[in-house]
Amino acid sequence: MITKFTFGFTLLASAFFYFSNTNSDFGSKTNYISIIEQPQTSLQKSMARGKEVYTEFCIQCHLANGKGNGTTFPPLDGSNWLKTKISESIHAVKYGQKGEILVNQKKYNAMMPPMGLSDEEIADVMNYVLNSWTNKSKKMITVKEVALVKP
Numbered sequence: 001m002i003t004k005f006t007f008g009f010t011l012l013a014s015a016f017f018y019f020s021n022t023n024s025d026f027g028s029k030t031n032y033i034s035i036i037e038q039p040q041t042s043l044q045k046s047m048a049r050g051k052e053v054y055t056e057f058c059i060q061c062h063l064a065n066g067k068g069n070g071t072t073f074p075p076l077d078g079s080n081w082l083k084t085k086i087s088e089s090i091h092a093v094k095y096g097q098k099g100e101i102l103v104n105q106k107k108y109n110a111m112m113p114p115m116g117l118s119d120e121e122i123a124d125v126m127n128y129v130l131n132s133w134t135n136k137s138k139k140m141i142t143v144k145e146v147a148l149v150k151p
Contacts, residue, residue, distance in 0.1 A: 043127060043140045050121075050128025057115045058125065066133045072110045074103040077133035086126075090141070090149045093122050119146040 040048070058076075062068050066077035076082055081103040082089050091097075096114040100107055117125070123141045130137035 043131070046124045046127040046140065047131055050124035050126070051132075053117065053121050053125040054128050054132075057117070058129075061112070066129065066135075072108070074101065074106070074108040076129050077135060079103050079135075082129065083135070083137070086139075086141070087149055090122060090126060090146055091151075093117065093125065094119075094146065094149055095151050119143045122146045 061073040062076050063073075066075060068075040074081070081101055092112060093115065094117070097112040100109040102108075120143050123143045123146045126141040126146075127137075129135065130139075130141065
């Protein structure tokens with residue numbers, strides 16, 4: 001004979017199982033939590049594309065952490081040259097870099113060949129670099145801005 005207590009306890013345990021068991025299909029309609037994704041900003045989309053460009057073309061010299069090797073290849077992370085010389089930075093990516101530059105009070109004189117990137121790829125990789133690691137830029141580099149940089 002089932003007592004009222006046993007029946008109540010069984011009912012309570014069943015309800016707990018129904019609402020808490022996320023590993024079964026039983027009651028699954030109540031177990032899903034809707035996640036609303038926020039749309040990405042133009043800058044975030046550009047940075048995502050730029051990360052792919054960086055991985056393919058830049059990571060070999062400037063490394064995954066953007067610190068360069070400290071002797072031949074300058075850092076991009078925390079680089080005063082990158083932050084204060086945007087046009088020159090775009091020019092270096094677009095046409096290559098040769099000649100001495102001073103980055104964070106250290107001289108670098110290695111040659112960086114032109115990568116053969118489109119203006120959009122250059123804008124994207126610049127946006128990625130300017131907003132990665134410790135770098136935080138408020139200004140988005142546009143394709144139009146890259147197109148204005150001439151040899």
